[in-house]
Amino acid sequence: MKKLMAANWKMYKTQREAKETIRELISLINDNMPSEREILIFPPFTSLDVVCNEIKEIEYIHAGAQNFYPAIEGAYTGEISPKMLLDVGCEYALVGHSERRHIFLEQDDLLAKKAHFGIDSGLKIIFCVGEKLEERKAGKVEDVLKEQLKQGLKKIKDVSSPEKVLNIAYEPVWAIGTGEVAGEKEISEAHAIIRKELRSMFGTQANNIRILYGGSVKPENADSIISIDNVDGVLVGGASLSAKSFSKIIFA
Ligand code: PEP
Numbered sequence: 001m002k003k004l005m006a007a008n009w010k011m012y013k014t015q016r017e018a019k020e021t022i023r024e025l026i027s028l029i030n031d032n033m034p035s036e037r038e039i040l041i042f043p044p045f046t047s048l049d050v051v052c053n054e055i056k057e058i059e060y061i062h063a064g065a066q067n068f069y070p071a072i073e074g075a076y077t078g079e080i081s082p083k084m085l086l087d088v089g090c091e092y093a094l095v096g097h098s099e100r101r102h103i104f105l106e107q108d109d110l111l112a113k114k115a116h117f118g119i120d121s122g123l124k125i126i127f128c129v130g131e132k133l134e135e136r137k138a139g140k141v142e143d144v145l146k147e148q149l150k151q152g153l154k155k156i157k158d159v160s161s162p163e164k165v166l167n168i169a170y171e172p173v174w175a176i177g178t179g180e181v182a183g184e185k186e187i188s189e190a191h192a193i194i195r196k197e198l199r200s201m202f203g204t205q206a207n208n209i210r211i212l213y214g215g216s217v218k219p220e221n222a223d224s225i226i227s228i229d230n231v232d233g234v235l236v237g238g239a240s241l242s243a244k245s246f247s248k249i250i251f252a
Contacts, residue, residue: 024243024244032251040092041063098128126167166208168212170213177216181225
């Protein structure tokens with residue numbers, strides 16, 4: 001499985017800025033893309049089309065949506081459907097990002113619907129899990145991660161084919177956008193818990209699921225994070241906004 005180097009641009013970048021960043025990134029990679037890695041960009045909705053157009057001839061870069069609503073179409077003011085995302089060339093989508101869970105109060109039931117509907121519609125899903133600081137301090141990491149996986153993925157039965165693709169991102173809430181990075185031991189333990197739970201849910205199909213780490217990944221720490229056992233990629237927020245810094249992470 002190729003390592004997935006994912007950039008979450010959150011609510012940053014106009015169309016012009018998105019185009020400049022993706023062009024700069026492609027020129028920095030300059031045909032030297034490591035064959036065992038691939039890139040995924042999550043622009044804001046308004047720049048998805050621009051990014052998809054820039055990358056359509058490049059097989060190692062993919063685009064994803066930061067959010068969607070689990071319906072084909074309908075009276076859901078302000079929402080975007082998987083069908084619309086696939087239509088602009090978007091292949092992936094995030095579900096369960098901690099900012100969606102905590103700022104927009106998305107609950108397990110909605111996340112389960114999104115994960116299932118997204119995969120069924122042909123989107124590749126990155127399902128995010130992670131504990132809060134108080135949960136870590138209370139020794140609840142394993143319980144929290146298992147519960148988030150059990151609840152969020154309960155409607156998904158098949159992750160075995162190239163059309164039904166699930167990835168997990170382990171993103172400890174206390175490490176997102178804080179500059180605080182989980183240590184090697186914490187990452188390795190959490191990823192092992194996730195892998196074990198995925199095996200108990202999906203059997204051998206769990207081997208097809210990549211587990212990414214996210215939380216203050218930067219050029220300075222990407223090298224050691226990407227070499228940790230069971231880390232199949234990274235999900236990068238702040239440090240992915242600059243093409244220079246994200247390209248260093250891609251080459252880490
Ligand atoms: C994220 O948005 O998923 C993330 C990990 O952000 P940051 O890298 O800024 O911590």
